């Protein structure tokens with residue numbers, strides 16, 4: 001079934017990012033991917049405007065840019081505290097990234113989260129025509145499908161989770177776990193990035209709720225849910241083009257000139273504890289200590305734009321990284337060399353592509369990551385004749401697709417990171433090319449278009465997708 005047979009696609013996510021904004025710096029992977037998806041579909045993208053209001057009115061601000069209609073609402077300060085900074089980013093995000101030590105459980109957060117989902121449902125419900133297909137994105141919106149059903153919405157509704165799904169016993173820590181999973185049975189299709197996240201979800205539903213699984217069909221009472229692993233990709237064509245743009249060439253030259261013959265290792269991440277940045281710095285420090293003869297041949301460029309600054313754990317990780325980079329530079333730097341260039345800003349995608357291409361090593365070491373698009377962008381930006389090496393955490397969703405070419409490491413092990421850096425620096429060009437080709441095949445074949453087509457086909461009722 002082709003996607004143009006959809007009457008209209010309504011995408012709902014926490015934040016809406018008009019396509020014209022997609023080149024502007026520190027956007028999350030979700031925003032980048034959906035901007036690409038919306039270029040091809042008719043329909044509408046609904047979500048929070050990012051603005052606050054004294055009293056929630058449900059007033060919708062419609063905009064149209066490059067063939068895409070966006071519809072946004074403002075939220076109250078308290079909504080943002082409880083729903084966004086609270087339940088989404090202080091409860092669910094850490095827990096779903098296996099950080100029960102950082103997860104906070106306050107009833108006010110859970111209440112605010114449900115309230116905002118109900119407000120979204122009240123607001124968007126009148127915009128949904130009977131033939132529309134609705135696609136809801138990510139952990140901010142788990143109960144939205146249920147809230148829409150309660151308001152009489154009979155449309156096909158799908159849900160895609162962009163972050164990992166935690167193992168059953170870990171999820172059991174969440175006071176509202178069972179309720180949250182029950183809500184998910186109001187969807188028709190649920191997608192995850194990997195089989196591992198999918199299995200953990202089914203495990204909870206089967207063991208704790210008594211659901212039954214037959215192939216990709218999970219049944220609980222009357223409700224029948226199609227579940228699938230659907231790994232997200234990048235807009236590979238666009239990114240390859242970006243890597244050949246004048247801006248990318250300029251960035252490439254600038255980096256190579258400033259490297260004065262040294263090899264650059266690059267890390268690009270939102271400043272988030274799930275990305276394993278502290279562990280990465282420790283691994284790099286281990287390399288500096290263990291291999292003094294290699295030391296001055298390289299430097300690490302870490303680009304990490306701050307995110308979620310209102311949440312305390314993010315303030316702490318920021319302070320910790322500033323301390324670590326200062327300490328490592330203090331201990332190892334010389335008059336003409338610093339081991340870490342630590343930068344806290346976002347860059348346009350063209351420029352980023354040039355920076356990736358100039359790097360001999362892409363260092364991607366999340367402790368847990370739903371997918372990780374930076375790994376794929378790094379691959380897409382390489383020079384086919386002289387590609388760099390990707391060092392990738394085995395705990396990133398991307399590892400399932402890129403394991404044939406990347407050097408996989410355990411990000412908790414400073415030694416593995418250190419050894420992988422040396423292996424990458426010494427890797428002969430032939431091997432680099434062979435590994436890169438394996439990864440590039442995947443990045444090109446399983447790109448963002450492939451991802452969204454598989455999901456929307458399943459949402460339109462094609463039960464074979466995902467098998």
Ligand code: ADQ
Nearest residue numbers: 025027028029030162269345346347369370371372373374
């Ligand atoms: P994120 O956690 O945001 O996404 P990721 O997939 O790596 O992680 O995407 C980050 C995006 O932001 C990339 O496209 C990257 O280029 C961009 N970016 C990061 N730093 C930047 C900078 N300094 N300047 C410009 N751009 C920058 C969530 C999940 C992931 C999942 C995606 C998509 O956490 O696991 O892959 O959604 O589903």
